[in-house]
Amino acid sequence: MSASTSASVRGAAFWICYAVTVISAVVSIAFAIAAVVDGGVAADNADALYAASRSTALVVLVLVAPLFRSDAALLALAVAMTIVQGIDAFVGAVQGDLGKALGPAVLCLATIIAATFLARSDRIRSAD
Template sequence: MRSNPASGPAFWTCAAFTLFSALVSAAFSLLSLHMAGGHEYALYAASRSVALPLAVLYALFLRSRQGVSALAVTMTLVQLFDAVVGFELHQPGRAYGPLVFAAVNLSLMLWMNRNTDRRSDYMLCRNRVQDLAAWHKVFRSHRAAQEDAGLHLRNMWASLGEPNNIFFLFQIDSVKTARQFIDDPRAAEAGKASGVLDGEYHFLTALPAIKDLPASRP
């Protein structure tokens, strides 16, 4: 099961460039393999390079922010080492390209993770439903739409003694887009189709650390 799939311009831009960088690296490895006439060392190098774009595609399939981050760092290091090789061969023209790729990949990865860290607003929702399994099936079918609207599911609970009274928490990119998602007539239709009897939602924001809170007055 894919939990909390990533989305947003920063994620897709970083993932796309990381994939492009991995494909370029694999293409050069395959070209070197051809020029080396199938030498065993070139075969080993090519097998590792071809594995990288496949790994990026898998992280994209999972929509995993952590996976894309790890592979972005990997491709940054690969391009940096390629640049070192270019300088060692006294061919700076073959080093500048990898340096640019490394700088862009690292910048996009930092942008993606900075956008994630900035989200500190939440939406707490409650639904009382007729049938939990039927409701959950409809709820899961709308995960992609929720993510596209900047709603990132963080947890889900059921009331003790009343398992059909469900609470769930979204971390949200924007209160405005979250309201637009809720006010969309399709959201009401989905609630009706899933058997929601009644519900409510509240927008919340994270408090600072307890030590930073102002002292209460008696």
């Protein structure tokens, strides 16, 4: 594989992983904000507030990731979003809500695939 082809594969892998991770983080914060709005800012809505704070931190980190062009940082964020979406899918399944289980499960799998593509592109690049 030529150097330019390797670089373009790596670039595509980075931006695909970034896009999927951003979508995952934005969906996560959107649902967290919806839960806060539905429950209001009250002591009995603490779980939604904690979810919103977690999601806000992840969105901020994901949005600044391209500034550093660090594959390792993006992979770490992708792993974090995979865990978040995987747990959200589990919670949705336990609640018996197909929509709350299927959506996060799809995002979880998409993030795993995109992160694997990025990680493998690094191996291909280092083999050249």
